Every structure is written in structure tokens, then in C-alpha cells.
Amino acid sequence: MQLEFSGRIWFWKGPAPWYFVTVPGEQCAQLSAVAGAVTYGWGMIPVSAEIGRTRWTTSLWPKDGSYIVPLKSAVRKAEGLDEGGEARVRISLSI
Template identity: 55%
Template sequence: MELTFGGEIWYWRGPAPWHFVTVPDDESAAIESVAALVTYGWGMIPVAVRIGGSEWQSSLWPKDGGYIVPIKAWVRSAERLEVGDAIEVRLTLGV
């Protein structure tokens, strides 16, 4: 399954800080419909992520009934992204 959506980068300042983009509700519902087939446990969903010219493998994290995409530091640097930037994300599930 491939999904494309827009979102805004946000920062979580927990014990292990990360930058994320939230998967919108409609796309989260589509993911949930196949989650049992692709999860490797704890609700984590393996994905290939593409933002701009950067592509990498990661996992969606479940949060508040939906999913969030972690954005790695090298991607933010390569794409010149900051907190609050609106981005387009392409996901390929189950990789």
C-alpha cells in the first residue's frame, strides 16, 4: 500500500527527543485496515518513507489512535526542514 499526504513537522521533547509528522486521520484509517498484516509488534508498521529527494526505511509509531512518522536528522538536514514546515510524505507500507 502506498499513501501520500501533507503534514507539518513537530518536535517531541521527551527522554529521547525526535521530530515527527502526523499521519492524517483518513490515511491512518487506511493503515489500520491492514495493520495486522504488516505489524511486527507493539503496533509498529514498517514503511519506506520519501520526503523530497530523501528516502529511507523506518516504522510508523502508533499515537492517539493514529500514526506518526519519525523524521531523521539527516533527512531534515538534506531537505533543509525545520519544525513547523509543511511537507509532503510518501509511505510504502510493509517493506
């Protein structure tokens, strides 16, 4: 399964601060339909992600009925991304 979407980059200040992009509703519905077959626990879904020319392996995190994509520092730096900016994200997962 491959999905592509755009979203605003947001920052979570929790005990382990991190940057994310929220997966839009339509794509979340597609992910929810296959989540049981691909999750490795806590609802996390392993994916390959890509923004611009940067590719990395990560997991989608479930949050408030949707999924969020964590953005590593190296990805943000390589693509010149920061909080509040827009990112075009491509993800793929094996079903």
C-alpha cells in the same frame, strides 16, 4: 500500499527527543485496516518513506489513535526541514 500526504513537522521533547509528521485521519484508517498483517510489535508498521529526493526506511509509530512518521536528522537536513514546517510525505508498505 502507497500513501501520500502533507503534515506539519512537530518536535517531541521526551527522554529521547525526536521530530515527527502525523499521518492524516483518512490515511490512518487505511493503515489501521492492514496493521494486523504488517505490524512487527507494539503496533509499529515498517515502511519506506520519501520526502523530496530523500528516501529512508522507518516505522510508523501508533500514537493517540493515529500514526506518526519519525523524521531522522539526516532527512531533515537533506530537505531543509525544521519544526513547524510542512512536509510532503510518501510512504509505501508491503501487505
